[in-house]
Amino acid sequence: MDYPQDNSALQRQFAEQFDLKRLPSDFFVNPYPYYEALIKYAPIKKLPDGGYFLTRYKDLDFVYRHPEVFSSDKRVLFKPNMGDSLLYEHHTHSLVFNDPPLHTRVRKLIGAALSPKAIQLLEPGLKVLVNQLLDSMSLKYKEVGYVDLISDFASAIPVEIIGNLLGVPQQDRGPLREWSLSILGALEPVLTEESFNRGNQSVAEFVAYLKILVADRRANPGDPGKDVLTRLIQGEENGERLSELELLHNCIFLLNAGHETTTNLIGNGIVLLIDQGQEIQKLFENPDTTKSVVEEILRFESSNQLGNRITTREVMIDDVLVPAHTQITLCMGAANRDPDKFDRHNEFDALRSNNRHLAFAGGIHTCAGMGLARLEGEIALGAFFNRFPKVKLLEQPKLTGRVRFRGYSSIKAVLVS
Numbered sequence: 001m002d003y004p005q006d007n008s009a010l011q012r013q014f015a016e017q018f019d020l021k022r023l024p025s026d027f028f029v030n031p032y033p034y035y036e037a038l039i040k041y042a043p044i045k046k047l048p049d050g051g052y053f054l055t056r057y058k059d060l061d062f063v064y065r066h067p068e069v070f071s072s073d074k075r076v077l078f079k080p081n082m083g084d085s086l087l088y089e090h091h092t093h094s095l096v097f098n099d100p101p102l103h104t105r106v107r108k109l110i111g112a113a114l115s116p117k118a119i120q121l122l123e124p125g126l127k128v129l130v131n132q133l134l135d136s137m138s139l140k141y142k143e144v145g146y147v148d149l150i151s152d153f154a155s156a157i158p159v160e161i162i163g164n165l166l167g168v169p170q171q172d173r174g175p176l177r178e179w180s181l182s183i184l185g186a187l188e189p190v191l192t193e194e195s196f197n198r199g200n201q202s203v204a205e206f207v208a209y210l211k212i213l214v215a216d217r218r219a220n221p222g223d224p225g226k227d228v229l230t231r232l233i234q235g236e237e238n239g240e241r242l243s244e245l246e247l248l249h250n251c252i253f254l255l256n257a258g259h260e261t262t263t264n265l266i267g268n269g270i271v272l273l274i275d276q277g278q279e280i281q282k283l284f285e286n287p288d289t290t291k292s293v294v295e296e297i298l299r300f301e302s303s304n305q306l307g308n309r310i311t312t313r314e315v316m317i318d319d320v321l322v323p324a325h326t327q328i329t330l331c332m333g334a335a336n337r338d339p340d341k342f343d344r345h346n347e348f349d350a351l352r353s354n355n356r357h358l359a360f361a362g363g364i365h366t367c368a369g370m371g372l373a374r375l376e377g378e379i380a381l382g383a384f385f386n387r388f389p390k391v392k393l394l395e396q397p398k399l400t401g402r403v404r405f406r407g408y409s410s411i412k413a414v415l416v417s
């Protein structure tokens, strides 16, 4: 979108006409000028379908702090499009799309499974994996003259790491990526028949596979201190247990939640840092700068741009009275560039301090895997730029074209050493 940032008439017109279900094609390429117009002229935007689209940091923060008013329960929202399908069963059993008490129960078990200690155990395997991928890319580059930093690198990492987390045998991991992409693809603002069918089929195949894996793990439990699936099966000692459906669907959710989002963190980070054209290696010289680079990537090109809530009662959001049972879309991609919260909001500053972005949301649903996501980002990006500091893009990277999840489907590059 190349209208000038200071063209207020055009920005105002866009904010007035904004409809999440009828987006202009350049929104998919660069939504940020649109977000900026909304923050300026319609921060609590009423959509043609009666829902509201929120873009300001302070309004998202308010919503996250009041989960009793802004429910995450998606049974009503998903019913018209998903009916009684398996896709509906899956999404309505995921902890992210539920309120307390179901959410609290599942979160407690999953939160413990993703504890700092459990994540620490994954670190050595993660480093080995990243180095293997870098070696393979080096070889491939010598053979074919380019690599694809999504398929050869960024997307290979989360699948393996979550596969390790749940103890999915190596030879079974092939279909995980496609299942995950199809199931999450069905959460786009407009659900086509094709993406519904693909998503549904993927849930069916995923559940069938997990039933076998879970039965095997029940018969041969691992060490619950190390094996997350055994831990989720056994629940807490003398405490909470997951039902079979909760277990299966939350395992799928874990695999999905950590997959496309983390791929996008790594892919978006590589493109942003190449675009910077500065001495990238220096940024990864110590753990503090590495951490701030990853936080700024998360802020500037948030992997997960949209979230949803529904109001349980009439509520004031700033000066707007929003009725009960209203769909609310939270735009983290916009809030993370809110000029009232971030200085030089449209500038990528790899060493930005006090970067309290909302890429992992906030409140009771704050991403349970953020420690793991950060670790993957830090290790993958650090090792990549140390090995290939002069990497160059071969062509314009291809975006996935999704609105909810922002990232690339392909980044062809030349590994100049």
Ligand code: HEM
Binding pocket: 095, 096, 097, 107, 110, 114, 162, 254, 255, 257, 258, 259, 261, 262, 265, 302, 303, 304, 307, 308, 359, 360, 361, 362, 364, 365, 366, 367, 368, 369, 370, 372, 373
């Ligand atoms: C860069 C990578 C990631 C990003 C940007 C991200 C983002 C998010 C966001 C925004 C939410 C909240 C959704 C909402 O409330 O509407 C969330 C929830 C969640 N994420 Fe992540 N995520 C990432 C990686 C991961 C990883 C690696 C895992 C685990 C393996 C994970 C597991 C979860 C879980 C379990 C929830 C549900 C939390 C709850 O409802 O209590 N995420 N994530």
